[in-house]
Each structure stands twice: as C-alpha cells, then as structure tokens.
Amino acid sequence: MSRHRHLPLYSIGAVCNLTGLSQRRIRYYEQAGLLRPARTSGNQRRYSQADVERLLEIKCLLQQGLHIGEIRERLNRDERRREEAAGLPGPAPALAAGGWPHVPATGTDAGRGVPGGIDRLFRGPAPDVPGVGGVRSLYPALDPAVLYHARRHRRRGRGRAAMRQPPGERLQRLAEDGVRVVQLLYVDMLGVQKGLTLPARQAASAWREGVRVDGASLEGFIRVEEREMRLRADPEAFFVLPWGEPAGTLAAVPASIYDRRGRPFGGCPRERLRAAAALLDEWKLRVEFSFEIEFYLLRRREGRPVLEAPDRVGYMDLSVRDAGEPVRRQIAMALEEMGLAVESAHHAVAPAQHELDLGWQPPLVAADHLMLCKLAVYELAERAGLHATFLPKPRVGDHGSGLHVRMRLIPQEGCALDRAAATRHWLAGLLHHARPLCALTNPLVNSYKRLVPGYEAPVHVIWGREGHAPLVRLIDDWDRGELELRGPDPCCHPYLALAALLRAGLDGIRRGLLPPPPVEENVLEMSPREVAARRIEALPGSLGEALDDMRVSTLLRETLGEYLFNCYLEAKRMEWDIYRVQVHQWELDQYLPVF
Numbered sequence: 001m002s003r004h005r006h007l008p009l010y011s012i013g014a015v016c017n018l019t020g021l022s023q024r025r026i027r028y029y030e031q032a033g034l035l036r037p038a039r040t041s042g043n044q045r046r047y048s049q050a051d052v053e054r055l056l057e058i059k060c061l062l063q064q065g066l067h068i069g070e071i072r073e074r075l076n077r078d079e080r081r082r083e084e085a086a087g088l089p090g091p092a093p094a095l096a097a098g099g100w101p102h103v104p105a106t107g108t109d110a111g112r113g114v115p116g117g118i119d120r121l122f123r124g125p126a127p128d129v130p131g132v133g134g135v136r137s138l139y140p141a142l143d144p145a146v147l148y149h150a151r152r153h154r155r156r157g158r159g160r161a162a163m164r165q166p167p168g169e170r171l172q173r174l175a176e177d178g179v180r181v182v183q184l185l186y187v188d189m190l191g192v193q194k195g196l197t198l199p200a201r202q203a204a205s206a207w208r209e210g211v212r213v214d215g216a217s218l219e220g221f222i223r224v225e226e227r228e229m230r231l232r233a234d235p236e237a238f239f240v241l242p243w244g245e246p247a248g249t250l251a252a253v254p255a256s257i258y259d260r261r262g263r264p265f266g267g268c269p270r271e272r273l274r275a276a277a278a279l280l281d282e283w284k285l286r287v288e289f290s291f292e293i294e295f296y297l298l299r300r301r302e303g304r305p306v307l308e309a310p311d312r313v314g315y316m317d318l319s320v321r322d323a324g325e326p327v328r329r330q331i332a333m334a335l336e337e338m339g340l341a342v343e344s345a346h347h348a349v350a351p352a353q354h355e356l357d358l359g360w361q362p363p364l365v366a367a368d369h370l371m372l373c374k375l376a377v378y379e380l381a382e383r384a385g386l387h388a389t390f391l392p393k394p395r396v397g398d399h400g401s402g403l404h405v406r407m408r409l410i411p412q413e414g415c416a417l418d419r420a421a422a423t424r425h426w427l428a429g430l431l432h433h434a435r436p437l438c439a440l441t442n443p444l445v446n447s448y449k450r451l452v453p454g455y456e457a458p459v460h461v462i463w464g465r466e467g468h469a470p471l472v473r474l475i476d477d478w479d480r481g482e483l484e485l486r487g488p489d490p491c492c493h494p495y496l497a498l499a500a501l502l503r504a505g506l507d508g509i510r511r512g513l514l515p516p517p518p519v520e521e522n523v524l525e526m527s528p529r530e531v532a533a534r535r536i537e538a539l540p541g542s543l544g545e546a547l548d549d550m551r552v553s554t555l556l557r558e559t560l561g562e563y564l565f566n567c568y569l570e571a572k573r574m575e576w577d578i579y580r581v582q583v584h585q586w587e588l589d590q591y592l593p594v595f
C-alpha cells in the first residue's frame with residue numbers, strides 16, 4: 001500500500017462524493033470515535049485515503065446488521081492485531097482481516113466483490129479507471145484523477161434539486177440529502193407528538209422566522225393572546241428518515257414554540273429543558289443521558305390492537321417464533337440511519353415486549369432522540385401491520401414497559417466537586433424529589449399499575465447497587481459517575497421529564513444533600529416496623545397522589561414556569577378526576593352478583 005494513503009488529501013465534500021454518505025453521517029461517526037480526520041489551521045477537516053477506506057468499511061458493516069458499539073470494538077481489535085503483527089501502518093482493518101465483509105454486489109461492478117456495487121457510491125455508472133491496489137482497485141474513485149467524475153455522477157442523482165432551492169446552508173443540506181419534504185416535530189404539554197409538513201423548497205421560513213400555528217388549538221397554549229404562535233426549527237438538529245416514498249426523501253426537524261414577537265415561549269417544553277440544561281454551565285458540570293426503552297408490538301384484528309401476544313418468547317430470546325424480531329431489527333437499523341446511536345435491541349421479559357437501548361447524549365439531543373425513537377417505532381410497526389404501544393401496563397399479569405434513564409456526570413475544568421462527590425449529591429437530589437417527580441416521569445393513570453410489587457419495577461424511594469428493584473441504581477462505584485433511574489415510563493414527556501431530573505440533581509448539589517444508606521434487601525420482606533425505622537418512603541400509588549406532591553413542589557414550579565406548571569397540573573387533575581368517577585368492569589364483575 002502506498003505510503004501516501006495516510007496523507008490528508010480530501011475535503012468532506014469529496015469524501016461524501018466517494019462514499020455516498022452525508023456530512024451529518026460522517027460527523028456522527030467521528031463523534032462515535034470511529035474516525036479521526038486531520039484538521040487544517042483553519043479547523044477544516046481533511047481526510048486521507050485510509051479514512052475513506054474506513055468509512056466504506058463502516059458502511060459495509062452497518063449493512064451486515066452490526067451496531068456502532070460492535071463496529072467500534074471490531075475496528076479497534078483489528079487495529080491492535082495489525083500493529084502487533086507489523087508495527088507499521090498497513091491496509092484498512094477489514095482488508096487486513098481478509099477482505100471486505102460480504103455484501104451483494106450490484107450494477108457494473110457485480111462479480112468484482114465491490115460492497116453494494118460501485119454505482120451506489122456515484123448514484124450512476126462508475127468510470128472504469130484502474131486503481132493502485134488495496135481499496136483503490138475496488139474503488140477507482142479514490143484516485144484523485146477521478147474525483148471530477150464522481151462529483152458529476154453524484155450531481156446527476158440527488159443534487160439536481162439543489163439548483164431549484166433558495167440559498168442557505170440548511171436548504172443546501174436538504175438538497176444534498178435528496179430531501180423533498182420536511183416535518184417540524186414538537187411535543188405538546190401532555191407528551192403527545194405533534195408536527196406539520198413543509199415542502200423542502202418552503203422550509204427556509206421554518207429556520208428563519210418560524211411557521212405560524214394556531215396556539216389556541218394546541219394543548220397548553222390556550223390564552224387569547226397566544227393565538228398566533230410560531231413553530232421554529234432547531235438550527236442544529238436534522239434527521240433524514242429512512243422511510244417515505246421514495247425512502248430518504250423525508251426529513252424530521254425538532255422545533256420549539258416562539259411567540260409572535262420572535263421570543264421563546266415560556267410554555268414550550270423544549271425551551272424549559274434548554275433553560276434547565278443551561279444551569280449546568282454555572283456548576284461547570286456536564287451531564288449526559290441514555291435510555292433503555294421498552295414497548296409492546298401487538299397484532300391487529302379488524303384494524304384494532306388486540307392484547308393476545310403474537311409470540312411466547314422471553315428475555316433476550318432470539319427465535320424464529322419471535323413475531324416482532326424483524327420489525328425490531330428494522331427499527332434499530334432505521335435509527336442508526338437517522339444518526340441515533342443504538343447500543344442494543346432485544347426481546348424483553350414479557351411476550352411481545354421489546355427493548356431498545358440508546359447511547360449517551362447531552363440533555364436536549366437525548367430528548368430529541370427519544371422523541372424520534374418513538375416516532376420510528378410507531379411508523380415501522382404500522383408498516384409491518386403491527387400496533388406499537390408504550391403504555392406502561394397494557395396487560396394484567398405481565399411486566400410493564402419502563403424507561404430506564406441513565407445519567408452520567410462529568411465535572412469540567414473549574415468544577416468545585418470531583419465526580420464522586422457530585423454523583424452523591426445528584427443521587428440525593430433525585431431521591432429527595434422522587435415523589436413529585438413521578439407526576440412528570442409517570443404521567444398516566446396507567447403508569448401506577450406498573451409501579452407495583454412483583455414485576456421488577458420500583459415501589460419505594462431507595463437506591464442500591466445490586467438490590468431488589470431500587471428506584472435509583474448506582475453503576476459500579478461513585479467515581480464512575482453513572483446512575484440509572486428505573487422509575488420513569490416511556491409515556492413521560494421527553495423534555496419536561498429530563499428538565500425536572502436536571503433540576504432535581506442540581507438541587508442536591510446546590511444544597512449539599514447526601515443520600516441515605518443503600519437498601520440491598522427486598523423491602524417487601526421487611527416488617528412495617530423495620531421499614532419505618534429505616535425511613536423508607538413509598539412512591540405514589542396513583543396519579544392523584546403524584547399530583548398532590550407536585551402541587552406543593554417549589555422545584556417543579558420553577559422548572560416548568562408558573563404558566564406551564566398550572567396548565568399541566570390542571571389538565572392532569574382533570575384526567576384523574578374523569579378516571580376516578582368511572583365504573584369499571586372489574587367492579588361490576590366483583591360486586592354486582594354479591595351486593
């Protein structure tokens with residue numbers, strides 16, 4: 001292999017032409033630690049031939065079904081083997097290991113072993129130019145002499161719409177990715193996903209002044225003076241959805257609510273999370289979130305979901321009898337295509353129950369990813385003829401669906417606390433505010449039918465390392481700075497819940513709170529006297545109890561702001577009162593024949 005293969009020759013635009021990957025996707029691989037391009041004095045990325053080879057390898061491994069964590073481990077292992085064998089830079093790890101992973105070849109290079117066919121890289125027929133060994137013999141476009149042809153062939157495909165677009169960096173990104181339709185997404189006060197659709201050529205206004213919406217018709221925006229609101233797209237977040245007609249022509253952009261004067265609306269949940277995350281800077285602390293999301297995939301009968309399980313497999317079973325496994329795999333691959341880090345996907349404990357684990361992200365990005373993950377689950381289940389539900393307890397006698405929220409604390413330069421001390425105070429803050437937090441992390445009447453003994457869900461305000469169903473679990477040791485909150489369920493509001501968790505943890509740091517001793521025993525086996533002596537408190541037993549605790553919580557009032565706090569409390573209290581006066585079938589079956 002030529003010694004020049006490690007020279008930083010290519011710009012990111014050229015690499016996009018060579019690999020068929022978008023800039024967003026390449027930067028995501030860099031953030032995941034799979035790629036480390038050189039930078040010029042002006043901080044511009046420059047890529048070597050070895051970098052391009054690695055991107056092509058990553059692309060092939062993803063097509064094989066590997067997730068990012070597995071790819072990182074495989075690349076690092078192959079790199080170590082290569083260094084041990086030679087001690088000098090050699091060919092790309094996949095070539096050193098014996099060739100490219102097999103992917104069916106198509107187009108003009110079928111039969112030559114090119115992963116996916118070289119025409120996929122150019123969006124058109126590949127120029128037949130001889131290479132110089134290694135990957136260059138498979139991908140002649142790696143020769144700089146062919147870059148012009150690669151750009152020309154790429155323009156014939158997805159770049160044609162760019163000539164019709166108004167100027168602007170974001171619209172240029174839409175054109176480069178072949179996007180024709182943009183969906184602005186947001187979550188209303190009660191956690192229901194909303195949005196509107198724009199043709200790509202009209203999307204400039206979404207980033208500039210926002211798109212007008214009728215605030216009086218939105219849940220939580222009810223005053224007359226709020227009738228005209230603006231839905232403004234986030235300037236950083238941009239996700240190409242791998243579905244649509246044709247696939248890849250639809251993009252989702254998280255959006256925030258602004259008032260008619262162009263100011264962030266105080267009742268916008270996304271802005272409440274942004275404000276809570278900004279407080280971290282005052283403490284020189286970085287906090288990242290990741291999620292373990294559980295949900296059910298149910299069959300339909302006459303267009304309605306039925307609770308009969310379509311499979312009888314259990315935790316992490318990999319079986320042809322798992323009716324939801326193909327859909328679960330499609331969801332994981334779709335999320336990876338969208339730029340979300342999926343650590344794993346597997347069958348959960350109950351029949352028809354599944355779990356997705358998302359990777360670490362800053363607060364606002366994590367909430368965006370949680371919203372998009374639910375969108376992908378709903379969409380792909382619908383396309384497969386199944387009904388996806390995140391309801392915390394859809395079936396009596398089965399495990400409920402939870403949302404385990406993992407938090408990682410990283411003190412920055414100038415932070416007054418080390419990681420262990422910050423983690424202790426953060427944990428204490430979560431426990432101190434645990435009961436009122438439930439009104440946001442467990443927002444439905446149905447949520448409290450999951451928080452019952454016997455199904456591994458937390459019932460008491462306790463913490464531990466390996467104990468039975470703690471509310472908060474400490475991962476390994478204090479110095480690692482990782483906590484897992486096991487109480488929330490996936491119907492929680494992604495933005496309001498994370499905002500409240502940030503404020504609760506920071507309150508523990510601000511006040512110097514310390515956690516009680518850990519509880520590793522099963523509290524359900526303790527006597528009432530022992531529970532009282534150890535001051536073990538129970539979580540709310542119903543939505544009504546949680547709302548009572550929320551009503552007197554100064555922390556949640558400050559987190560949501562006076563207006564959103566009162567609107568949320570009023571809406572949820574109404575929901576609870578409607579449920580409370582219903583006469584349920586169980587009552588009739590139990591009491592009517594007797595009394």
